[in-house]
Amino acid sequence: MLKKTTSKTTKAQSTKAAPAKKSKTVKQDSKIQELQSSRERKTIIMQGNEAVAYGALDAGVNFFAGYPITPSTEVAEILAAELPKRGGVFVQMEDEIASICAITGASLAGAKALTATSGPGFSLMQEGIGFAKITETPCVVVNVQRMGPSTGMPTSPAQGDIMQSRWGSHGDSPAIVLYPDSVKEAYELTIRAVNLSEKYRSCIVLLMDEVIGHMRESVRLPDMANVRVINRIKPTVPPHWYKHYDENQKYLSPLASFGDGYRFHVTGLTHDAHGFPTNKSGEAADMMERLRKKITYNIRDLVQIESHEMDDAKIAIFAAGITARAAKAAIAMARYEGIKVGLLRPLTIWPFPDDAVRKMLRDKDYVIVPELNQGQMIREIRRLTKDKSDSNVLGIQRVNGQLITPLDILRKIKEVC
Amino acid sequence: MANIPQKVVHQYLRHDKKFPHVWCAGCSNGIVLGAIIRALASMQLNRDDVVMVSGIGCSSRMPVYIDLNTLHTLHGRSIAYATGIKLHKPHMKVIVVTGDGDCTAIGGNHLIHAARRNIDLSVILINNNIYGMTGGQCSPTTPHDAIATTAPYGNIEPDFNICNLALGAGASFVARTTAFHVMEMQNYFQAAIEHPGFSLIEVISACPVIYGRLNKKGGAPQMMKEFRDNSIPITAVDKLPKEQVEGKIQRGILRQEIRPEFCQAYADLMAKVQSGGGK
Numbered sequence: 001m002l003k004k005t006t007s008k009t010t011k012a013q014s015t016k017a018a019p020a021k022k023s024k025t026v027k028q029d030s031k032i033q034e035l036q037s038s039r040e041r042k043t044i045i046m047q048g049n050e051a052v053a054y055g056a057l058d059a060g061v062n063f064f065a066g067y068p069i070t071p072s073t074e075v076a077e078i079l080a081a082e083l084p085k086r087g088g089v090f091v092q093m094e095d096e097i098a099s100i101c102a103i104t105g106a107s108l109a110g111a112k113a114l115t116a117t118s119g120p121g122f123s124l125m126q127e128g129i130g131f132a133k134i135t136e137t138p139c140v141v142v143n144v145q146r147m148g149p150s151t152g153m154p155t156s157p158a159q160g161d162i163m164q165s166r167w168g169s170h171g172d173s174p175a176i177v178l179y180p181d182s183v184k185e186a187y188e189l190t191i192r193a194v195n196l197s198e199k200y201r202s203c204i205v206l207l208m209d210e211v212i213g214h215m216r217e218s219v220r221l222p223d224m225a226n227v228r229v230i231n232r233i234k235p236t237v238p239p240h241w242y243k244h245y246d247e248n249q250k251y252l253s254p255l256a257s258f259g260d261g262y263r264f265h266v267t268g269l270t271h272d273a274h275g276f277p278t279n280k281s282g283e284a285a286d287m288m289e290r291l292r293k294k295i296t297y298n299i300r301d302l303v304q305i306e307s308h309e310m311d312d313a314k315i316a317i318f319a320a321g322i323t324a325r326a327a328k329a330a331i332a333m334a335r336y337e338g339i340k341v342g343l344l345r346p347l348t349i350w351p352f353p354d355d356a357v358r359k360m361l362r363d364k365d366y367v368i369v370p371e372l373n374q375g376q377m378i379r380e381i382r383r384l385t386k387d388k389s390d391s392n393v394l395g396i397q398r399v400n401g402q403l404i405t406p407l408d409i410l411r412k413i414k415e416v417c
Numbered sequence: 418m419a420n421i422p423q424k425v426v427h428q429y430l431r432h433d434k435k436f437p438h439v440w441c442a443g444c445s446n447g448i449v450l451g452a453i454i455r456a457l458a459s460m461q462l463n464r465d466d467v468v469m470v471s472g473i474g475c476s477s478r479m480p481v482y483i484d485l486n487t488l489h490t491l492h493g494r495s496i497a498y499a500t501g502i503k504l505h506k507p508h509m510k511v512i513v514v515t516g517d518g519d520c521t522a523i524g525g526n527h528l529i530h531a532a533r534r535n536i537d538l539s540v541i542l543i544n545n546n547i548y549g550m551t552g553g554q555c556s557p558t559t560p561h562d563a564i565a566t567t568a569p570y571g572n573i574e575p576d577f578n579i580c581n582l583a584l585g586a587g588a589s590f591v592a593r594t595t596a597f598h599v600m601e602m603q604n605y606f607q608a609a610i611e612h613p614g615f616s617l618i619e620v621i622s623a624c625p626v627i628y629g630r631l632n633k634k635g636g637a638p639q640m641m642k643e644f645r646d647n648s649i650p651i652t653a654v655d656k657l658p659k660e661q662v663e664g665k666i667q668r669g670i671l672r673q674e675i676r677p678e679f680c681q682a683y684a685d686l687m688a689k690v691q692s693g694g695g696k
């Protein structure tokens with residue numbers, strides 16, 4: 001299914017940095033293993049939101065707290081049925097604020113925790129996301145984007161939360177945001193999001209398009225033996241040596257859980273390496289630098305980008321999610337007519353794939369950035385293509401609840417060639 | 418209840434790390450912290466299995482001083498974080514320390530829903546009738562006509578009766594005491610921590626530096642005397658004439674009943690589903 005025969009996927013810009021060393025499969029009791037193995041791993045028709053739920057389970061998520069909201073509710077519904085079977089916790093909270101807080105609390109107690117929401121709920125969660133980031137607590141927020149602002153069009157697609165997922169919480173904070181373009185990839189990137197949250201001790205956001213959440217495609221999930229699961233590093237030092245925010249060269253530090261005997265302190269206040277609040281400028285700067293460098297030092301591991309038909313292209317399209325699917329169809333039509341067009345698609349949208357974009361768009365005459373918003377990604381592309389004039393970096397923007405179609409993109413391609 | 422020597426109290430403090438504390442002279446928060454420690458010590462709980470969670474405010478600064486698993490969270494959200502911890506590790510004792518503004522204004526929604534679920538959290542709500550940390554603004558428990566920096570002409574709003582709110586929401590253990598009644602407080606804390614279900618203890622406390630000054634209550638000793646003289650045990654309410662009851666702080670256990678606890682209900686559900694039950 002969805003074999004990318006024509007496309008070349010450059011994983012992490014360099015495949016070397018793939019997180020292989022620390023990975024091990026989740027330990028589960030025999031009953032749960034039985035349930036896992038009895039699930040049929042044949043090709044089935046599946047919805048994007050279902051893929052997220054099964055990806056979460058396969059990644060070892062054992063705690064979900066959420067609040068119903070269209071178009072993400074199916075994730076909660078499936079996990080409400082599945083988690084009790086596997087010894088995990090499902091709880092429907094009183095609102096989205098409580099949901100992000102509950103998963104953060106559970107994660108500090110040792111759970112692999114995830115929540116799923118959509119636009120308005122994502123806005124409500126922003127303070128809690130900031131708390132998870134400053135306290136370096138692993139958790140995953142799935143945001144199935146719908147059209148905004150405010151209540152907007154709850155069942156219509158939009159890609160309006162790209163900037164919010166980066167800058168939504170107040171203050172400077174790191175952001176790791178993944179963006180799938182298919183049901184299969186929704187499954188894969190959910191697992192990756194959970195793995196990255198455990199590895200980098202941060203709140204990871206999975207941005208989905210409404211249409212991917214609700215679209216059904218045929219998918220064959222991998223056997224559990226082929227699913228790579230990363231678990232957080234546990235401290236090995238005695239409790240009195242434990243630093244909750246210890247540093248190693250890659251800014252990845254072990255994480256104890258409440259109840260492990262370490263009795264550490266966690267606060268949303270700016271803190272020192274032990275986790276105690278501080279007003280000292282040096283310690284504040286250290287904390288902020290650690291949050292930033294955790295991303296910048298590991299950018300090769302974090303960034304994933306797909307390059308499709310780019311080698312001989314004169315025109316490049318930069319698009320994410322469902323819009324990239326339309327772009328691929330447009331490229332096929334354009335190439336049939338002899339127009340050389342290619343696509344660059346971020347699987348990791350934050351941190352933004354700066355190096356890949358700079359390198360791969362350098363020799364292109366035109367860049368087209370179709371997106372379902374009033375121009376969010378195009379700001380980043382213009383920032384990275386200073387050598388091109390604004391008339392060579394063109395946007396296609398649509399926010400009316402409708403998708404950008406392959407013909408819309410083809411029309412733009414023909415305008416410039 | 419046991420008399421806990423001072424030395425034991427010290428063993429529960431992170432005094433090498435975070436002292437002196439942030440609280441003003443005359444503040445009741447230290448008295449409450451002492452009572453919590455004595456309750457924990459007399460129960461002889463393993464400290465590794467106790468979590469203290471708080472929100473934002475003067476009272477919520479407490480966890481940093483006590484040597485437990487401690488979590489200082491967002492304004493109003495302590496109960497939501499505590500819910501996550503308790504559900505994942507139900508064997509742990511989860512104590513929430515919060516204030517009137519933190520728990521009944523910004524966090525009111527989490528309070529009522531945790532009470533409704535009857536999840537086994539012990540919520541210690543220190544009610545000083547004002548926002549102290551931000552400098553004296555009106556809170557949901559600032560009495561009618563009292564002065565606050567955001568009610569300079571007197572508070573025109575009625576105040577919350579926190580215990581009635583918790584009772585209405587379904588809390589299975591509700592008690593009220595004051596910062597003056599230290600042994601009573603310690604006993605209530607112990608009963609609440611041992612209680613299998615949602616418990617809320619409201620501790621009426623003194624903020625002499627801000628609330629007391631704005632409302633001409635005198636210093637800390639005068640406010641403590643007021644708690645002593647102006648409060649009655651709830652058991653005496655029916656026996657006393659009406660005029661002696663009116664306007665008094667009613668201390669006591671307002672409810673202590675056993676009803677299904679949320680974590681246990683979830684464990685039962687899991688057992689049912691895993692054995693092929695379900696609907």
